[in-house]
Amino acid sequence: MTSGLRTLARAAAVVGLAVGLALPAAAAQAHDVLEATNPANGSTVASVPDSVVLTYDHTPIAIGTEIQVKDANGTNESDGSATVVDNNVTQAIKPDAPAGKYTVVWRVVSSDSHPIEGTFTFTAKAGGGGSSSAAAQAGGASTPAAAASASPTDSSGGFPVWAIPVAILVLLVIGGLAWFVRRSLSRAAAD
Numbered sequence: 369m370t371s372g373l374r375t376l377a378r379a380a381a382v383v384g385l386a387v388g389l390a391l392p393a394a395a396a397q398a399h400d401v402l403e404a405t406n407p408a409n410g411s412t413v414a415s416v417p418d419s420v421v422l423t424y425d426h427t428p429i430a431i432g433t434e435i436q437v438k439d440a441n442g443t444n445e446s447d448g449s450a451t452v453v454d455n456n457v458t459q460a461i462k463p464d465a466p467a468g469k470y471t472v473v474w475r476v477v478s479s480d481s482h483p484i485e486g487t488f489t490f491t492a493k494a495g496g497g498g499s500s501s502a503a504a505q506a507g508g509a510s511t512p513a514a515a516a517s518a519s520p521t522d523s524s525g526g527f528p529v530w531a532i533p534v535a536i537l538v539l540l541v542i543g544g545l546a547w548f549v550r551r552s553l554s555r556a557a558a559d
């Protein structure tokens with residue numbers, strides 16, 4: 369009977385180890401989320417603003433931030449590097465940026481250290497550097513609803529794909545242990 373008890377203890381240790389390995393993966397799922405942009409995704413503004421602002425639900429890590437503000441020709445009109453202040457990432461735009469449709473391609477490092485990325489678009493009726501930048505800011509006021517329709521993609525996957533192999537592995541381990549423990553117990557009883 370002692371061998372049966374020893375097997376049970378070993379089984380408990382292995383199950384505990386499997387659960388311990390799965391828990392950190394679950395905790396790591398909380399990436400920062402893009403909540404709003406200025407100009408808002410899909411909006412039309414009077415002229416190209418001085419900068420674009422991306423607002424997240426946490427403060428991203430200020431390393432590896434890349435914000436490209438691409439004009440209709442695909443030319444990056446970003447002026448200098450992006451700055452992270454609180455939950456806002458601000459990217460200045462060249463004053464001579466032309467009118468037209470803009471695509472902002474962003475990549476930041478989430479506060480949980482995972483890189484996240486996405487894009488949003490806006491259209492400017494006039495080029496940048498004009499005196500109408502205040503009007504552009506007002507016209508580009510963002511709403512959370514508009515930001516929600518942006519298309520952020522998450523390089524480590526929004527859906528927890530790790531959950532499937534982990535669940536299968538845990539089920540296989542438990543099933544195998546149950547069979548092993550029952551065999552050991554019946555042997556111990558037979559001894």
Ligand SMILES: [Cu+2]
Pocket residue numbers: 396397398399400478480481482
């Ligand atoms: Cu994350």
